[in-house]
Amino acid sequence: SQQGEEDPQALSIQEGENATMNCSYKTSINNLQWYRQNSGRGLVHLILIRSNEREKHSGRLRVTLDTSKKSSSLLITASRAADTASYFCATGPANYGQNFVFGPGTRLSVLP
Amino acid sequence: DAGITQSPRHKVTETGTPVTLRCHQTENHRYMYWYRQDPGHGLRLIHYSYGVKDTDKGEVSDGYSVSRSKTEDFLLTLESATSSQTSVYFCATKSGTEGGEAFFGQGTRLTVV
Numbered sequence: 001s002q003q004g005e006e007d008p009q010a011l012s013i014q015e016g017e018n019a020t021m022n023c024s025y026k027t028s029i030n031n032l033q034w035y036r037q038n039s040g041r042g043l044v045h046l047i048l049i050r051s052n053e054r055e056k057h058s059g060r061l062r063v064t065l066d067t068s069k070k071s072s073s074l075l076i077t078a079s080r081a082a083d084t085a086s087y088f089c090a091t092g093p094a095n096y097g098q099n100f101v102f103g104p105g106t107r108l109s110v111l112p
Numbered sequence: 113d114a115g116i117t118q119s120p121r122h123k124v125t126e127t128g129t130p131v132t133l134r135c136h137q138t139e140n141h142r143y144m145y146w147y148r149q150d151p152g153h154g155l156r157l158i159h160y161s162y163g164v165k166d167t168d169k170g171e172v173s174d175g176y177s178v179s180r181s182k183t184e185d186f187l188l189t190l191e192s193a194t195s196s197q198t199s200v201y202f203c204a205t206k207s208g209t210e211g212g213e214a215f216f217g218q219g220t221r222l223t224v225v
Contacts, residue, residue: 033213042116042202042216043155088154090214099170100214102147104154 006089006106014111019076021106023089024069031092032065032072033100036085043088046074079110115139118203118217125224131190133220135203137183143206144186145214146170146178148199155202161186193224 035043062075115138147155157170159178
């Protein structure tokens, strides 16, 4: 399986602090995506990084990708209470169709 | 939510009964997916479709079947529901663009008693 595995499983921080979540995967990928899920809702796409990219920014989000270590990190800077959610990485396979596989997620709690 | 509607949103059914969940999209996306989400497992792919009448199995397809007779509709059927199929089910769509993002429905909470 090329399932992504997020780390840590849960993270609790104060508002204004930075939050870092990591994702590891097992096989070659075409791209890696991060999604957010608010409680009781569907997943929302945050950012996509391709296998030939090393870093990408979007607003307060910074994603890095290290294909040699098969890992990615998501950094949320200056966190807000509204960032409280579960975050999932999803790996897009290099050699198989258009499917992607999700990890179990990181539950982020941002305390006011 | 990118025009993806799941129905019903909540359902309680008895063991052994058939259940059909519907996913409807207005985005004309080529790819459609059914996932189930359970604590500690993230999202697991049940079945997916890469076009009308073109479907394939995911990692947890046992006990489930799907049909896609139109681009906009993807149906998930539990032929004979079991308690292990109690879960939250999500439909997702993706355009044909390589590596594009997925758009998710709001989910269906299914309880099998």
